[in-house]
Structures are given as C-alpha cells and as structure tokens.
Amino acid sequence: MNMVSYEPYVTEDGRTIGDAVMELRNITLRFGGVVAIKDISFDIREGEIRAIIGPNGAGKSSMLNVISGFYTPTEGEVWFEGGKRPPMRPYQVARQGIARTFQNIALFSGMSTLDNIMTGRITRMKSSLAAQALWWGRAQREETEHREAVEKIIDFLEIQHIRKTPVGRLPYGLQKRVELGRALAAEPRLLLLDEPMAGMNVEEKEDMSRFILDVNDEFGTTIVLIEHDMGVVMDLSDRVVVMDYGKKIGDGPPDEVRRNQDVIDAYLGVSHD
Numbered sequence: 607m608n609m610v611s612y613e614p615y616v617t618e619d620g621r622t623i624g625d626a627v628m629e630l631r632n633i634t635l636r637f638g639g640v641v642a643i644k645d646i647s648f649d650i651r652e653g654e655i656r657a658i659i660g661p662n663g664a665g666k667s668s669m670l671n672v673i674s675g676f677y678t679p680t681e682g683e684v685w686f687e688g689g690k691r692p693p694m695r696p697y698q699v700a701r702q703g704i705a706r707t708f709q710n711i712a713l714f715s716g717m718s719t720l721d722n723i724m725t726g727r728i729t730r731m732k733s734s735l736a737a738q739a740l741w742w743g744r745a746q747r748e749e750t751e752h753r754e755a756v757e758k759i760i761d762f763l764e765i766q767h768i769r770k771t772p773v774g775r776l777p778y779g780l781q782k783r784v785e786l787g788r789a790l791a792a793e794p795r796l797l798l799l800d801e802p803m804a805g806m807n808v809e810e811k812e813d814m815s816r817f818i819l820d821v822n823d824e825f826g827t828t829i830v831l832i833e834h835d836m837g838v839v840m841d842l843s844d845r846v847v848v849m850d851y852g853k854k855i856g857d858g859p860p861d862e863v864r865r866n867q868d869v870i871d872a873y874l875g876v877s878h879d
C-alpha cells in the first residue's frame with residue numbers, strides 16, 4: 607500500500623497544507639512489560655507545525671524517538687516520503703533529512719556557538735578526511751559553503767553577538783537557540799523539537815516561539831514538537847496529537863483539541879477506567 611494522498615487543509619492562519627510527509631500506522635512500543643505507545647496512528651503533513659502533547663509519562667518522548675528512527679516500534683509501520691521506512695541507524699535517519707533538538711541541551715559546552723552550529727553540517731559534508739588531503743581545493747570550497755550556510759543561520763537566529771562565545775557560558779535560552787541553529791544547519795525537511803520551551807522564562811518562550819514560526823514560514827520546514835505546556839503549543843501549532851497513558855485521545859486543530867472532553871479530563875487528572 608502506498609502513502610495516502612490527502613485533501614489539502616487550510617490552517618487557522620490561512621496556509622494550505624498538502625500531502626503527508628510521514629505516516630505513523632498503528633504504532634505500538636513496548637519496553638519489557640511497559641507499553642509506552644498503544645496502537646497510535648497519525649500523519650505529519652508537508653509544511654505544518656504538528657505538536658504532540660500529553661501529561662507526564664504519556665509517551666511523547668517515546669513517540670518522538672519512533673519518528674526520529676531512534677526506536678523501532680514493536681508493532682506498526684512508519685512511512686516517510688512515500689516509502690515504508692526500514693529499521694535504521696540514527697545517522698541514516700539524519701541523512702534522510704530529519705534533524706532534532708533534545709530536551710536536555712546536548713551541545714559541546716567548551717566550543718563556540720559557531721563551531722557547535724558547524725557540527726550540524728556533518729551530514730551534508732561530502733569530502734572525507736582522505737579526500738580533503740588529496741583534493742585540498744575542493745575541500746576548501748566545501749568548507750566555504752558550509753561556513754556561509756552557518757553564517758546565514760547565525761543571522762537568522764540573531765546570535766551574531768555570541769558567535770565566538772563558548773556555549774557553556776551562555777544563558778539557558780540562548781543555548782536552546784544555538785541547539786536550534788545546529789539542527790537547522792542540517793537543512794532538515796523534518797525538524798523535531800523535544801520540549802523546546804522547557805525551563806524557559808516567559809520572554810525566552812516568546813523568542814523561541816517566534817523563531818519556530820519563522821523557520822516554518824521562511825524555510826517551509828515541517829516541524830514536530832513535543833511540549834508539556836499546553837498554552838504554548840496551542841498558539842504555535844497547526845494540528846495537535848494528544849497522548850495519555852500511551853494512547854491517542856485527541857488529534858486536530860488547537861481549537862478542536864481544546865474542546866475535547868478526554869483532553870480536558872487528562873489535563874485535570876481525571877482518572878480513567
């Protein structure tokens with residue numbers, strides 16, 4: 607069976623969203639006796655901002671790890687850009703155009719902003735070390751191209767003033783921005799953000815929201831984010847999947863999800879039979 611072609615839908619802010627980039631079909635993920643994800647299906651469409659929300663332990667991180675290819679589901683299929691995705695190593699997934707950020711910042715703290723973002727170019731580098739030694743000119747041209755791409759990202763994220771600063775010395779909000787920059791350096795078609803606002807103050811959250819919207823708008827990048835804070839997600843996302851105890855309890859535009867009684871109950875902690 608091929609990927610399903612969908613009717614385009616129009617977002618709350620008037621953008622038209624087309625076909626599915628990824629389809630998750632009947633995904634179940636078990637860790638021994640723990641069922642982290644129970645038979646969940648949904649799709650991610652080209653150009654949308656898709657959020658996955660849910661209370662603690664709902665299975666959001668597990669689902670992001672299935673999307674990123676880090677976990678192979680126990681049951682179910684992942685379809686990506688028209689084909690069923692076989693189990694893959696993380697670097698193979700990265701080469702397919704999927705990049706991510708992490709809940710706990712995973713940068714090289716002693717390295718500068720610029721060098722950290724440069725590491726995001728690795729999957730795009732063609733010259734091996736041996737080739738660099740043999741064809742110095744070509745390697746130099748490639749290096750210049752990568753530097754230019756990184757400089758554009760630094761401008762875009764408004765972090766020129768910290769380009770030489772070791773990231774370990776930066777405040778938390780800026781470190782998160784550098785991490786976004788590193789993911790963008792891979793020029794991903796699908797960008798996965800793991801709790802991008804966690805631990806941020808209000809101002810930092812507003813900045814990060816603006817950059818996420820700008821990335822989506824200016825580069826057309828499809829974005830999947832998982833987030834705890836329902837308010838932030840509702841403002842940012844085109845469509846939201848809601849998980850609770852490993853199950854999908856809601857899926858739709860923010861306004862629809864907000865009115866969903868199961869979602870309201872889950873967030874109020876109403877017990878389930």
Ligand SMILES: Nc1ncnc2c1ncn2[C@@H]1O[C@H](COP(=O)(O)OP(=O)(O)OP(=O)(O)O)[C@@H](O)[C@H]1O
Nearest residue numbers: 637640641642660661662663664665666667668669
């Ligand atoms: N590697 C693992 N081994 C065993 N159990 C796991 C593993 N990862 C997750 N789980 C379990 O799977 C369930 C879902 O966890 P997951 O981290 O995906 O939820 P979450 O919604 O991301 O939670 P949070 O918001 O607290 O980060 C939990 O019961 C968790 O204990």
